[in-house]
Amino acid sequence: xxxxxxQSLFLKSIVYIALLLAVSTxxxxxxxxxxxxxxxxxxxxxxFKYTSENVSLFPAMINTLTMxxxxxxxxxxxxxxxxxxxxxxxxRGNGIVAVVRTTAETLxxxxxxxYGLFGYLMFVVALGWGYSLLAGAFTLSIMILPLIMxxxxxxxxxxxxxxxxxSYGLGAGKLRTVFRIVLPSAMPGILAGIVLSVGRIVGxxxxxxxxxxxVAQIPDNIMSSGRTMSVHMYALWNEGLNAKESYATAxxxxxxxxxxxxxxxxxxxxxxxGKTIK
Numbered sequence: 001x002x003x004x005x006x007q008s009l010f011l012k013s014i015v016y017i018a019l020l021l022a023v024s025t026x027x028x029x030x031x032x033x034x035x036x037x038x039x040x041x042x043x044x045x046x047x048f049k050y051t052s053e054n055v056s057l058f059p060a061m062i063n064t065l066t067m068x069x070x071x072x073x074x075x076x077x078x079x080x081x082x083x084x085x086x087x088x089x090x091x092r093g094n095g096i097v098a099v100v101r102t103t104a105e106t107l108x109x110x111x112x113x114x115y116g117l118f119g120y121l122m123f124v125v126a127l128g129w130g131y132s133l134l135a136g137a138f139t140l141s142i143m144i145l146p147l148i149m150x151x152x153x154x155x156x157x158x159x160x161x162x163x164x165x166x167s168y169g170l171g172a173g174k175l176r177t178v179f180r181i182v183l184p185s186a187m188p189g190i191l192a193g194i195v196l197s198v199g200r201i202v203g204x205x206x207x208x209x210x211x212x213x214x215v216a217q218i219p220d221n222i223m224s225s226g227r228t229m230s231v232h233m234y235a236l237w238n239e240g241l242n243a244k245e246s247y248a249t250a251x252x253x254x255x256x257x258x259x260x261x262x263x264x265x266x267x268x269x270x271x272x273x274g275k276t277i278k
Contacts, residue, residue, distance in 0.1 A: 030254065037251035040244040045252075050216040055242050057249045059218045060232035063133065064256065067212070067228050068201050070137035071144065076194060078141075079148030086149075087156040088178050104146035115143050116210035124211055131225040136212030140204060144197035151196070155189025156182060195264040202257055205230045229253045 044054040082100070090097045119139030129135045159182050167177040183190075213225030214235055227235065229249060236246040 033247065033250045033254060036244075037247035037249075040248040041251065042248075045245065045248055048218075055236060055245045056216075057229060057232055057245075057252060059216060060227050060229045060249070061252065061256065062218050063212075063226040064202060064228040064230075064253075066133060066222070066226075067137055067140065067208075068198055068260075070133060070222065071140040071201050072194065072197065074137060074141035075145045075148055075197065079145050079193075080152050080190060083149050083152035083156060084178060084183070087153055088174070088182065104149050107142070108146040108150075111206075112143065112204060113206040113210075115139055116207035118142075119207060119211040129223065131211065131213030131215075132223045133212055133219060133226055134222045136208045136228075137222070139207050139211045140201050143204070143207065144200055147197050147200070148190075148193050151193025152186070152190045155186035155193075158189060159185045191264050191267060195261050198260050198264070199257060202228070202253065202260070203230055204228075205234050209234075229256070 045056055046058045047054045047056040048058060050056045050059050086097055086100060116139065119135060119142075123129050123135035123138050124131060127135075163181050163185060164177055167181045172180070208228055208231050212227070212231070214227045214231055215225040216227055216232065216235070219226040230253065233246050233249045233253070236242040236249065
């Protein structure tokens, strides 16, 4: 019994140490960004038009939000509907399911620079879109598609079969059961995958340099070039003349990511609460 207690204490200590290291790393990263970035925040960074004097991040902020919306509009329907097919419609032992899952796992491990080269050859050159927000959005949608598919698939699998059986017992068909019973129940898990996807979109740099370009202005339309905040940070740091503004941009980017995550969590809670009330 004493040996079992020692083993339990040892394992618990490892868990707490790992937790402490993870939290400490997060605090150090965020603290370093805030300490070095907040003193350099100024109104010039939020000017509507970028110049070499104000190095405004406002155009990059608009481009980031636009890129996020475009990428999600492309990837979310494809990922969610693909997961619905894999879980609800594909027969057990179907060879296509195994191929799709293997492909998704393979795509998840490909470096972003490879996606950037593919997006450049496919969307920028072959399709003739040039450096544009649309080319960047399609490239990022391919990057986040496996993540949305797998999280949606796991969320659908976590939905109890009793929900489906009860719906069928009341006379509902397959399609109605999926979209009125199963999908709302899995929505919090699906939104969690979308939140992770947003984090990857907002933080992506390499793929966008090859596809969306680095023009530091608000584009006229989605076929024009524009830089996101992460690309803006890279450009400022790479120039070597505006390192302080690069830290300030990092602070704003951090706030934007936290805001998007908080909004997604709020939507997930509202959906869960509405589902519970019903």
